[in-house]
Amino acid sequence: MDPVRLGLSMHPHGRAETASRDLFKQIVAVATAAEGSGFDSFWVGDHFYAQQTNDWTQPRLEAYGLLSAIGARTQRLKLGTHVTAVTHRNPALLAKIVTTLDIISQGRAILGLGAAFHIKEHESYGFSFPGVSERLDRLSEAVQICRLMFDDGEASFAGKYYSIAHAFNYPRPVQERIPILIGGSGERRTLRLVAQYGDACNLAGTAETLRHKLGVLERHANETGRDSTKIVKTTTKMVVIDDTSAGARRAAEVARMNIGLSEEDFAGFALVGNAGEVREQAESILAVGMDGVVCTVPDPFDTESVTAVGNTLSGLGG
Numbered sequence: 001m002d003p004v005r006l007g008l009s010m011h012p013h014g015r016a017e018t019a020s021r022d023l024f025k026q027i028v029a030v031a032t033a034a035e036g037s038g039f040d041s042f043w044v045g046d047h048f049y050a051q052q053t054n055d056w057t058q059p060r061l062e063a064y065g066l067l068s069a070i071g072a073r074t075q076r077l078k079l080g081t082h083v084t085a086v087t088h089r090n091p092a093l094l095a096k097i098v099t100t101l102d103i104i105s106q107g108r109a110i111l112g113l114g115a116a117f118h119i120k121e122h123e124s125y126g127f128s129f130p131g132v133s134e135r136l137d138r139l140s141e142a143v144q145i146c147r148l149m150f151d152d153g154e155a156s157f158a159g160k161y162y163s164i165a166h167a168f169n170y171p172r173p174v175q176e177r178i179p180i181l182i183g184g185s186g187e188r189r190t191l192r193l194v195a196q197y198g199d200a201c202n203l204a205g206t207a208e209t210l211r212h213k214l215g216v217l218e219r220h221a222n223e224t225g226r227d228s229t230k231i232v233k234t235t236t237k238m239v240v241i242d243d244t245s246a247g248a249r250r251a252a253e254v255a256r257m258n259i260g261l262s263e264e265d266f267a268g269f270a271l272v273g274n275a276g277e278v279r280e281q282a283e284s285i286l287a288v289g290m291d292g293v294v295c296t297v298p299d300p301f302d303t304e305s306v307t308a309v310g311n312t313l314s315g316l317g318g
Contacts, residue, residue, distance in 0.1 A: 038314025
């Protein structure tokens with residue numbers, strides 16, 4: 001898998017006051033700004049409700065329909081969810097959906113998959129929400145099924161939770177290998193799944209936390225006979241840039257209050273400062289062994305902020 005050096009993650013998909021007819025145009029404007037300013041990938045949340053608000057009416061488009069439409073309107077951006085809950089879709093159907101995205105985008109799809117956490121949307125939509133151990137077991141089976149269907153025209157798999165029998169996946173993907181990114185940082189189960197099956201991962205934490213997680217991943221990879229350098233490692237950071245350090249700190253405090261994080265947690269999540277300071281902070285993340293950063297901005301519809309971040313961090317790690 002080609003490294004993801006600089007991604008843009010768009011959460012949420014819309015504002016409550018946005019008219020339905022205008023929503024997609026606004027999202028396309030953000031994706032176009034990202035592509036034009038140096039981002040190599042565009043990610044959307046695969047949720048039906050916003051996680052960090054009690055406003056359940058905040059717009060959330062279905063992720064794969066949205067990504068496919070963006071794929072038809074962009075040329076270069078890799079496209080994926082950040083990430084799909086394993087409980088939301090039958091894995092064979094998911095593989096077919098992502099294959100369709102790959103064909104529409106001419107070979108730019110990435111499957112992002114995780115063990116699920118948002119219980120409210122499961123309850124509302126009638127999806128089962130088993131315990132964490134079962135969700136991780138389901139994730140393991142789903143990743144294997146998707147890999148089989150991406151790689152083979154006809155796939156069979158018999159698991160405890162999911163089984164397929166001679167499932168055909170035609171037309172074939174454009175990419176020789178659609179990458180699978182596994183989200184999550186759990187050291188015992190999730191990072192072992194990354195080591196076994198993942199082409200990429202997305203980890204959370206400060207530089208020192210990431211260094212530790214990478215060490216755990218490398219140990220799992222050694223135990224499973226995998227070369228950990230072949231796994232693309234990303235982390236997600238909110239980026240707040242201003243002409244001055246003081247201005248960036250003020251904007252970052254507003255953003256922190258809006259998303260409800262403690263000062264300590266936000267400090268581990270955000271890159272804050274003028275352009276030079278933000279670039280230095282991002283490079284320090286890569287210095288511990290990460291391959292790239294997936295960015296968010298405080299206002300996901302602010303194309304000027306998206307462009308500023310892209311221009312500041314383009315070429316990162318290259």
